[in-house]
Amino acid sequence: MDIPSPRLNIEKLQNYKPNFGKSKINNLIRLSANESALGTSLNAIEALKFFANDLSRYPPQVSDELISAISKRYLLNKNKIILGNGSDELISILAQTFLNPNDEAIYTEFGFLQFPQAIAISGAKGVVANDINFTANVDNILSKINSKTKVIFLANPNNPTGTFLSKKEIISLHKSIPTNILLVYDAAYSEFVVNDDYMDGSELADEYDNVIMLRTFSKLHGLASLRLGWGYASENIIKNLMKVRGPFSINNAAIMAGIAALEDLEFQRQSVEHNLKWMAWFEKELKLLNLDFQSSITNFLLIKFPNNQKHSAQKAENYLASKGILVRGMKVYGLSNHLRVSIGTQEENIKFLNELKSFLENKK
Ligand SMILES: Cc1ncc(COP(=O)(O)O)c(C=O)c1O
Structure with missing residues (x-):
């Protein structure tokens, strides 16, 4: 049958x-x-105590309150922020939004597993750029670019290796990428980083239309169970991602806890x-x-x-x-x-x- x-x-x-x-x-x-x-953060737990009075209403499609709190905490432009059901959701919708079946997307050898997964689901071809000493390598990434390349996925620092590319290397990588290729710069662990020669990608996303920085509330902010992540990119990228993202994918509990967590410095x-x-x-x-x-x-x-x-x-x-x-x-x-x-x-x-x-x- x-x-x-x-x-x-x-x-x-x-x-x-x-x-x-x-x-x-x-x-x-x-x-x-x-x-x-x-x-x-105990403040986030406290914020949730007021949450369960009425669960009958949909959450806002776009939470201005949470976006403003992110913008205030990280000194970023409100209009360039998109929220996601974990940064995992943003990785998936980036692949769905930007990859056609005949396109190629580059990811690094020991890069975060969600990258090849999201690429494969989109139907595009994933192309691996080898690491050197368990670290992403700019030349190896650049050598994989061809006319079919649409997206480069890079976690910096990377999971599972814990290694990173320096600010200088990232700037040089970005300079060498054609402007029609999107650099997905996943900075999930950036808040733990104290090295001066690291960059979280927000400056690049501020200046260029082909970069999106991804962040999460699952690590430093301790809200993994509520599924909350965000991206920072040009208004054009955000506008297109919003067509693909689930309309109510960020729930009210995540919004309330997220705001409280951001304020708990x-x-x-x-x-x-x-x-x-x-x-x-x-x-x-x-x-x-x-x-x-x-x-x-x-x-x-x-x-x-x-x-x-x-x-x-x-x-x-x-x-x-x-x-x-x-x-x-x-x-x-x-x-x-x-x-x-x-x-x-x-x-x-x-x-x-x-x-x-x-x-x-x-x-x-
Ligand atoms: C590099 C990287 N990006 C994204 C994520 C996913 O984060 P989220 O919980 O926001 O989906 C993880 C989680 O382990 C990660 O290691």
Whole structure:
């Protein structure tokens, strides 16, 4: 019997599979999704208390209030901001809006997985630009441009590597891209970055019509469960994305919590400080364990495991899971010797490290 079949490119796709663990285990330590170590701003939680009186009305299609709060917090032009149901939604609608089936879109070798996914769903061809030392490379990206190239997706800093391209490299990349190619500059982790030679992309999006910067409330602001992201681009790009985006894709809870989170500068400061402190601790401890890792400017680390049966990344992932600690296996990225670990609370980080030590000491 015939059954309805999806488009051919959808049939071949894999489902995105996060590692959130099995709900049977209580008190799981989740270091697998780069979420906020300090949870959510209490102001945001407080704002939600007034939320549940009446759920019968649709949210606004465009929340001026939240857009104004973003514009005020980040000193950006209100008219260039678009909200999304997580930046994931914006990545998807960018691909749907700008890619025809015969077009090509470039993404980097160990770039964020949603890029190839969104490109494949659109039906366009994804073209990989190789990394060098787990870092995106400007020359390799430029070498992949041809007359069919429509979009370049770049996460800076990148997930899962934690590495980044400097301001100088980004400016040089942008200068060399033809003006009809859209640069999607995903700066999801930019708020954790303290390096002077990093740029979040807002200046480029202010000045040029072929750049969109993407941001999220899921990381620093600790609102991953409410699904809230935003983009910053020319009014022409925003206008076209709004034709494709779901009309009510940002709900009222996300709007209220988002505004409160933006205003809580103290929570943001504490989160950045916590991250820097524990990132330095992780680096020191991993060196003592002789484990190789990528130096990271984000809230997670990509750790390499020995290429032997006893202490492989897969074995480490299983061992940690058996102790109630979830980390992200990297097979989907073609990095089967690696695990990605998010910075957690003090207690979580110490527990992780102790269990990691026990695993490595185990000679069996
Ligand atoms: C580079 C990058 N972009 C976008 C996202 C998605 O963020 P959101 O929760 O806003 O959809 C993530 C989440 O892990 C990410 O790592």
